[in-house]
Amino acid sequence: MKVKSVRQESILKQFYVYFLVASVIPFIILIYILLQSAAGSGMLNVYLNSKVLLLIAGILSVLGFWGTRSFLLKIVTLSNKLKSTNLDKLDKIDKNTLMELAQGDEEIAHLARAFSEIITNLEENVKELKETKTTIYQILSRIGQTVNSIDNFDLLVQFILETMVRSLRAKKGIIVFLDQAKGVLRPKALVGIDKKTVPLELGIGTGALGWVIETKKSLLVPSLDTAHQDPDAIYEPPLIAAPLVVHEQLWGAICISGKAAGGEGESFSEEDLNILTNLAYQIAVSLENFTLNAEVEKIYFETISALALAVEAKDKYSRGHSDRVAKYAVAIAEYLHLSSEDLSTLRDAARLHDIGKIGITDEILHKPGKLNTQEIQIMHKHPEIGEGIVKPLRNFRHIIEPIKHHHEFLNGNGYPDGISDGNIPFITRILTVADIFDAMISDRPYRKALSIDMAKSELESMSKEGKIDNEVVDALLNLVKENKLP
DSSP: OOOOOOOSSOHHHHHHHHHIIIIIHHHHHHHHHHHHHHHTOOHHHHHHHHHHHHHHHHHHHHHHHHHHHHHHHHHHHHHHHHHTOOTTOGGGSOHHHHHHHHSSSSHHHHHHHHHHHHHHHHHHHHHHHHHHHHHHHHHHHHHHHHHTTOOOHHHHHHHHHHHHHHHTTEEEEEEEEEETTTTEEEEEEEESSOGGGSOSOEETTSHHHHHHHHHTOOEEEOSOOGGGOOTTOSOOSSEEEEEEEETTEEEEEEEEEEEOTTOTTOOOOHHHHHHHHHHHHHHHHHHHHHHHHHHHHHHHHHHHHHHHHHHHHTOTTTTTHHHHHHHHHHHHHHHTTOOHHHHHHHHHHHHHTTGGGGGSOHHHHTOSSOOOHHHHHHHTTHHHHHHHHHTTOGGGGGGHHHHHHTTOOTTSOOSSSOOOGGGSOHHHHHHHHHHHHHHHTSOBTTBOOOOHHHHHHHHHHHHHTTSSOHHHHHHHHHHHHTTOOO
16 A cells, blocks of 8 residues: 655745744834834824734734644644554554544645554554464464374374465465485375375476475465476465475475465465475474484384394394294285285384393293293283383384284283283284294293194194184194295
């Protein structure tokens, strides 16, 4: 909105007129009377003329004073009202007074109207600032409430994108990560975009995201701009995009585009772009920390895996047990067509399923005879000890359940929690059978290894008793029969 220009008449001109009427003309009249008296011409005429002229001078002085006073009062009133103008209290300004001053066509009226329009503009700007503050608060509040409760980084990134799209009243959103090795962009999170229409790889330098990645600069496209339209309609103007950069390290980019119902025709603002740019930096920081933590956890995982192998190596009876259990478990899972994620979980869980035995004394572990009641109670603690060792690994929490419950039975007679059928996941059941099978066909301090046929018979018996999963047992026995067990 443009403010109307004030009329060209100067305030000083009005002041000069009032000053002329109130002071200069009366002063000239007095000089004239004095000159007439000094000349001595017609005393009666001088006397009469003096009375008339003095009356006129008095009237002019009063009129000049009154006009000047009225003029100055308007200036003082306008000045006082403007002094009270505060960005935080615009709604409390006495606008009625300004409107009264704005009536008419004189100079002060034009000034009052101009200031009234300025205040209106300020009110609109303050309203926009308040809306921006509200948007930032909503985004930070939603993300802050969730960030500590989400362990999966992919879910966190998806949540952040959904929050941004909703808060900025946009239609679409996409976050891509940079594959440094291949030099391509990989979509990581999508909102309002059909996954089937998005390529698995996007080229650097292509479209808005490619430009942002290539230049490491934020981008705002307020309206249709063919130079930035993506051929696959991953995004549409208006749009804002920002790189995920921290410590000069480029991780990817984020783009928010389109306006949702009710916001058609609107564009994103510079404030929106600033919000997105700051959030992109926070995502990059989180990604860097997540990567560093993942590396630390990987080292920790490999360390405790090596420690578990070292503990096994000290005992000729358990040497190689974890590796064999891992092979059997993965073979069973493959036979049953489980997912690659389940195969990975079984492999890692099997490697560490007995890590808790680190907390059990050698006297109990290597005892040649059967364990007494107290020793059995101690031995039954090793799954929980293993859980405690693995728990700090946030990226390996999926293996905690099978490690803790690989000694549970479907009939509820296992340990440490005595859970039954419906509470035991399928991959844990696989690990249980693989562990029991290897224990049966291996030597122990208190007995010799069972033959394959005896082990098969024992497993079938346990399955009929409702201790272990029948489907898993059948898969294992079929692998043995087909000579496909590693």
